[in-house]
Amino acid sequence: MAVDHISFEARPGEIFGLLGSNGAGKTTTMRMLATILQPTDGTAEVAGFDIRRSPADVRRSIGFLSGDMGYYRRLSPREVLQIFGTINGVEPRALKTRIDMLIEQFGMKEFADGRAESFSTGMRQRANIARVLVHDPPVLILDEPTTGLDVPTAQVIEKFILSAKENGKCVVLSTHIMEEAEYLCDRIAVVHGGKLQALGTMDQLRQRTGKQRLREIFLELINLPAEGEVTA
Amino acid sequence: MNFPTLRVLFRKEMLDLLRDRRTLISLVIAPMLVGPAIMTVMNYYIRRSEQQAKVERYKVGLNEGVRISGLRDALNGAGLEVSDEAAPRQAVVDKKITFGIDVTGDPSKPKLMFYSDNSEMKTSMARARVNEAIDKVWRERIRSELAARNVPESVIQPFERSSVNVAQPRKMTGSVIGRIIGFLLLIFLFNGAMYSAVDSTAGEKERKTIEILLASAAGRTEIVAAKVLTAMVTSFGTTVLSISSYALALAQTGSRSKSGDLVFPTDPLTLGLLVLLILPVALMASCISIAAATPARSTREAMSYLTPGLFLIMFLGMFTFIVDGPPSIWMALIPFSNFSQMMREVLSGDWTWAQFLMTTAANLVYSLIAVALAVRAFRTEKVLFRS
Numbered sequence: 001m002a003v004d005h006i007s008f009e010a011r012p013g014e015i016f017g018l019l020g021s022n023g024a025g026k027t028t029t030m031r032m033l034a035t036i037l038q039p040t041d042g043t044a045e046v047a048g049f050d051i052r053r054s055p056a057d058v059r060r061s062i063g064f065l066s067g068d069m070g071y072y073r074r075l076s077p078r079e080v081l082q083i084f085g086t087i088n089g090v091e092p093r094a095l096k097t098r099i100d101m102l103i104e105q106f107g108m109k110e111f112a113d114g115r116a117e118s119f120s121t122g123m124r125q126r127a128n129i130a131r132v133l134v135h136d137p138p139v140l141i142l143d144e145p146t147t148g149l150d151v152p153t154a155q156v157i158e159k160f161i162l163s164a165k166e167n168g169k170c171v172v173l174s175t176h177i178m179e180e181a182e183y184l185c186d187r188i189a190v191v192h193g194g195k196l197q198a199l200g201t202m203d204q205l206r207q208r209t210g211k212q213r214l215r216e217i218f219l220e221l222i223n224l225p226a227e228g229e230v231t232a
Numbered sequence: 233m234n235f236p237t238l239r240v241l242f243r244k245e246m247l248d249l250l251r252d253r254r255t256l257i258s259l260v261i262a263p264m265l266v267g268p269a270i271m272t273v274m275n276y277y278i279r280r281s282e283q284q285a286k287v288e289r290y291k292v293g294l295n296e297g298v299r300i301s302g303l304r305d306a307l308n309g310a311g312l313e314v315s316d317e318a319a320p321r322q323a324v325v326d327k328k329i330t331f332g333i334d335v336t337g338d339p340s341k342p343k344l345m346f347y348s349d350n351s352e353m354k355t356s357m358a359r360a361r362v363n364e365a366i367d368k369v370w371r372e373r374i375r376s377e378l379a380a381r382n383v384p385e386s387v388i389q390p391f392e393r394s395s396v397n398v399a400q401p402r403k404m405t406g407s408v409i410g411r412i413i414g415f416l417l418l419i420f421l422f423n424g425a426m427y428s429a430v431d432s433t434a435g436e437k438e439r440k441t442i443e444i445l446l447a448s449a450a451g452r453t454e455i456v457a458a459k460v461l462t463a464m465v466t467s468f469g470t471t472v473l474s475i476s477s478y479a480l481a482l483a484q485t486g487s488r489s490k491s492g493d494l495v496f497p498t499d500p501l502t503l504g505l506l507v508l509l510i511l512p513v514a515l516m517a518s519c520i521s522i523a524a525a526t527p528a529r530s531t532r533e534a535m536s537y538l539t540p541g542l543f544l545i546m547f548l549g550m551f552t553f554i555v556d557g558p559p560s561i562w563m564a565l566i567p568f569s570n571f572s573q574m575m576r577e578v579l580s581g582d583w584t585w586a587q588f589l590m591t592t593a594a595n596l597v598y599s600l601i602a603v604a605l606a607v608r609a610f611r612t613e614k615v616l617f618r619s
Contacts, residue, residue: 036446037613056449064447070440074251075244086240088449115251131444141447 002028004194005042010172010187012138015165017185018174019218025194026174027066030143033172034064047139047170060088062139063132067147073117077108077127081134088135095134102130122153129160140164140171146180158184182214192222233457237450241458245432249462258427259466263420263474268481281353290358293317293329298342300335302372306365312358321347330358402497406580409496411552413579414572416478417471417510418549419542421517424470426538428463429521434534442616456522456610460603463518471510497579505578505588512595513571519602526609526616552576564590567598 003025010016031037035055047061085095103112106126146154189199209220292312317323320332324347332347348355436442528534548568574591577583
């Protein structure tokens, strides 16, 4: 079983981190929230929609991005935005305005109509972020979005996550990079072996483990038996 | 089914596919140029060798241990270059001559032995001329023997024989072209569907874009439907391009059947029936290809799943080479085989509505099963995220 009894709540205007080593069950959890995978038991609500009963409404309410996600190389960023905006139910007139705004916001003017075959990783990642935001979803599900990226491109992603929080979006971020979790997340859930080990703010996790750095906290927690949320 | 979403996804699939250079080469340029080009070049060489064969004087070595009157003249008259050879067999082996003849035995009843290297193409041409010359000598000899005995020539021809082919040119076309056209169409249909299906399933996995699609508001059924529709369009399109190119090449080279010109039916009913026969098979080819390619992790793996299937389909399509007549009830239920058989009957103009409807209905049912298989493959997580 990849994930067993994981339960948490993430709020609008919050960056909620899922921290765990490789194979901990982060990606499975994120895929279940994005309705790409179906849980064998249990359920979750995303933006007020049940992932089992209303998967299409859930998908319309989320922007999903993962670190090893590819890009439609034979299509231009504008075409990708047009396609996914329409699929996600944005009205044609509003979509045109939204696309122009995203192209401006992410500095994509020069390459918005070119095919992505020759794009750099940074250009592709900016186009991917724009695609995630094209339908202005209230929830962002980001599965290790900086994995494999160079430092400048990873910084673009970090800025995007922080601005999403400022705009009141609920961001669920999975990562195994301690520094990233510590810097970005308001609350962190530590997952290990498919089970939730602990959940709380950095201060709450420090208090529980008696450790200061997230790396130490994490190592301490994955040796502990599974428990529920840390209470302050 | 959300049709506006399906339309957008279909557009995305078509754009994605048609902007790939390999796709254009495999699905458009190759069918339009390669097949007809091969056909034209082959036709050119066949005609050239036929022309050469007509004018070439093949060398025949003759060892007349016993003389047959008129044989040498007849051989020369048949356009052969006759020379004396003491050992004609060895001369053929040494390639000094094309054909060797040993004449031995009793002068009243000579015995002829022919030597030839049957692995050489020109041997058959030389043999035809030798036979023609010997037949002439044979007939002349019988005629003179009969005359010497005062027996009329009619004794060796007690009655006359002649035959009339009652088949119309169109039926002959169906018989000649129809035997192979269904088989060829199956290859074209699957080739067109396979490429698109592999690119849009295993290819999407390879390019890591499948999750983008799965996390969008589009449902799995719409995603699969768009992929199937794209594969069907490429399957049908490639087939039409291929057949048109071959037909043009045939028209250019002026191909004929043994009994006359080939007549291709162009009336609306026949063309409509051909399209109605092809469409369910194009759908079936697309769905089978999507269902088989979806579990693959790479395009190469997907091709390795599909290639054995293509061989099986080719085998079923070859039934028209060995089975004559319209498909029986049972044959009409065998997928692909029923298609190639019905294709032959429609081209011959020798079909009935019952046969046509039975074949089409069977193929539609198989297509629906194939659609269900494709959707199921796309709904199975173990299949989609196989690592």
